[in-house]
Amino acid sequence: MENEAGEAGIKIPDWTTDAFLGTLYERTAARRQENRRNAGKPEQQAWLRSRLKAALGGFPERDHPLRARKLERTEYKDFILERVVYTTMESVHVPVMVQIPKKGQGPWPAVLACHGHGSGQRDAAGLDELGRELEEPGIHNRFAVQLVRKGMLVVIPEIMGFGVRRMAEELKANPHYSSCGTLASQLLMYGRTLAGMRVFEAMRALDYMASRPDVDSSRMGVFGFSGGGLIAAFTAGLDERVQAAVLCGWANTFRGSTLAMHHCIDNYLPGLLLDTEQPELAGLMAPRALFVESGDQDPIFPVEHTRQAIAWLEAHYSAWDAPGQFAWDIHPGGHEINGRKSAEWLLRKLGVGQVPGLEAE
Incomplete structure (x- = not known):
């Protein structure tokens, strides 16, 4: 048989780049693998933090005044909602929802809520553009409301690139399209990454939380979903003010997820795979408290690779002599927040009452 060039017996090479x-x-x-074997050592933990920070790109200085001010206050059935604005750096203004429990009395333990891709902060709160409660909670499952109902003050910043914080032309062209691609590509020209800017702003959110008189700054946690899970994981790994973290729909391996299928560009950081895989980055939280939640039908963070991450994290926390600080839940669902165990776990780890009987499946 002849090939297209008319020559018999010559095998055409595979031209693809896989x-x-x-x-x-x-x-x-x-x-x-060598770095993974040493992951339980404090000096290795410090080195990996430095590698993560380098991959995230340059951070602005954190000395810009927040100048936080309250815009309005609204009462809902289960919580009080404050709308706040603060500045994270020069020319950057962030709209923030603060959900305050109606029952009990502060200072409250506080949770930074990091939403995933979608409409922005109102997805976490389960509200429409007019502030009305949605009939269908969507894949975010109104998770911030789950937390505030349990007695935690919840801070929900609009993450850069979503909602009203998109590029002006993209905001006008398509109300549902994020600015992740535009921001990520242009930031690279300045030696920065979109993930890095989002982690930096999450740290500024912790600054704001700690400044509030109704927050107990010794009991601060973070809850992140999907792309917000990345922000939550990296922020918690770098900032030890975070005492407990919940990662939903994110914990996996790079090889099983972000290298295996299409993901938003904000998931990719230069040089990380030279030194580490994804579970080790989640493990930077050790020995502080960490919970992993994922759906068994999640198409973009496949469950078999989530189970690999969980197995490594269990061994990692044992190496830190802190096995009780790690828990997980694989729920029957897709790429979505369930919250059937994670919310109660976070409640307990931040010291709000006692919730017995929480065992990982």
């Missing part, structure tokens, strides 16, 4: 990327992963595997 094998090239696969080879890169295999050739860097030994270095990652």
